[in-house]
Amino acid sequence: MKTDLEEKFVKLLDEHQNIVHKICRMYADNEAQHKDLFQDITVQLWKAYPKFRGDAKFTTWMYRVALNTAITLYRKKKRRIKTTDIETIGFKIEAHYYDDTTEQNLKLMYAAVKQLNDIDKALVFLYLEDKNYAEISETLGISEVNARVKMNRIKKKLKTILNP
Amino acid sequence: MDELDILKKDWKRQEKNLPHVESNEIKHMMHKKSTTIVKWIFIISIAEFLFWIGIESLSFFDNSFQLIKDLGLGTFYRASLVVNYTMIFVFIALFFRNYKKISTEDSIKKLLKNIIITRKTVKAYVWFNIIFFSISFLVTSYLIIDKVSSDEPLEVKLFAIGFTLVTLVIVLILIILFYRLLYGILTRRLTKNYKILKKIESDD
Numbered sequence: 001m002k003t004d005l006e007e008k009f010v011k012l013l014d015e016h017q018n019i020v021h022k023i024c025r026m027y028a029d030n031e032a033q034h035k036d037l038f039q040d041i042t043v044q045l046w047k048a049y050p051k052f053r054g055d056a057k058f059t060t061w062m063y064r065v066a067l068n069t070a071i072t073l074y075r076k077k078k079r080r081i082k083t084t085d086i087e088t089i090g091f092k093i094e095a096h097y098y099d100d101t102t103e104q105n106l107k108l109m110y111a112a113v114k115q116l117n118d119i120d121k122a123l124v125f126l127y128l129e130d131k132n133y134a135e136i137s138e139t140l141g142i143s144e145v146n147a148r149v150k151m152n153r154i155k156k157k158l159k160t161i162l163n164p
Numbered sequence: 165m166d167e168l169d170i171l172k173k174d175w176k177r178q179e180k181n182l183p184h185v186e187s188n189e190i191k192h193m194m195h196k197k198s199t200t201i202v203k204w205i206f207i208i209s210i211a212e213f214l215f216w217i218g219i220e221s222l223s224f225f226d227n228s229f230q231l232i233k234d235l236g237l238g239t240f241y242r243a244s245l246v247v248n249y250t251m252i253f254v255f256i257a258l259f260f261r262n263y264k265k266i267s268t269e270d271s272i273k274k275l276l277k278n279i280i281i282t283r284k285t286v287k288a289y290v291w292f293n294i295i296f297f298s299i300s301f302l303v304t305s306y307l308i309i310d311k312v313s314s315d316e317p318l319e320v321k322l323f324a325i326g327f328t329l330v331t332l333v334i335v336l337i338l339i340i341l342f343y344r345l346l347y348g349i350l351t352r353r354l355t356k357n358y359k360i361l362k363k364i365e366s367d368d
Binding site for chain 1: 166167168170171172174175178179182183184185187190191193194195196197198199200201202204267268269270271272273274275276279353354356357360361364365367
């Protein structure tokens with residue numbers, strides 16, 4: 001019985017592991033932290049999985065448990081961070097898709113997103129994941145109106161970074 | 165198209181650069197132990213309960229009870245024991261009830277709130293003990309000083325009382341500093357994030 005559950009879980013997580021990796025990219029500062037966080041999220045997902053009833057979508061449930069782990073439960077281990085780490089584990093912008101200005105802007109924006117606080121990062125992350133405001137507000141535990149207001153503020157903040 | 169939408173497009177492109185963990189590696193990972201902040205809070209809270217229960221129990225084994233009886237505080241002492249053990253029971257029950265409520269399936273705000281409430285239960289218990297300890301210490305010290313130095317001049321008596329008070333204040337400051345540091349390390353990130361979420365709600 002337990003093995004069945006385990007097999008099912010591994011299959012689901014394997015299928016949707018990109019979500020976890022993307023959360024790690026948002027919250028980890030280097031490759032070692034990315035691995036640690038991925039590991040912690042996996043443990044927490046597995047611990048919570050027996051309670052997952054299936055009436056919600058697996059991915060919706062997964063976003064919640066994984067984000068909660070990254071924001072609330074995970075303890076960043078202090079490791080010496082090389083300055084190149086953020087760029088190497090972060091976002092590899094493929095220049096051939098963009099002109100120089102867009103490429104430069106993207107770099108600036110990813111760097112700006114990395115500087116946001118944990119909660120703003122969660123908002124931006126869910127927005128980038130194409131989640132609607134109803135889902136964003138439910139995951140964060142704030143009202144839909146407030147989620148929108150906050151998102152607009154973050155957008156403005158990013159705009160100022162790009163056009164000082 | 166605003167800046168974030170350009171980012172959104174690239175975010176999707178980034179998917180193909182993400183690392184991949186094999187199924188057998190996932191299986192290995194899910195059974196590993198992880199030490200989360202909640203686990204640390206649980207361990208430290210239990211240690212705090214045990215520490216204060218230990219301190220209470222110690223008074224049974226030394227000869228302080230005889231001394232208390234000699235000072236005429238026998239009934240006061242027995243009554244305070246009943247109050248103290250009732251409080252320990254109430255606090256432990258509250259702590260476990262709150263701890264059980266912590267679930268990663270809740271919203272971020274609710275999860276943070278439940279962890280903070282759990283932590284506050286232990287904090288309240290510690291405060292109860294500190295206040296209780298201070299009152300008992302002051303009352304017994306005063307009575308001992310009064311008894312021992314009944315034939316001494318007033319200055320000696322005042323000096324002894326002053327010395328007791330200073331000792332108590334120093335001990336209290338050390339305990340408070342220790343807790344500030346401990347709670348600071350443990351819950352700084354949680355309270356910071358909770359405050360941000362509360363601020364979003366109140367910023368309309």
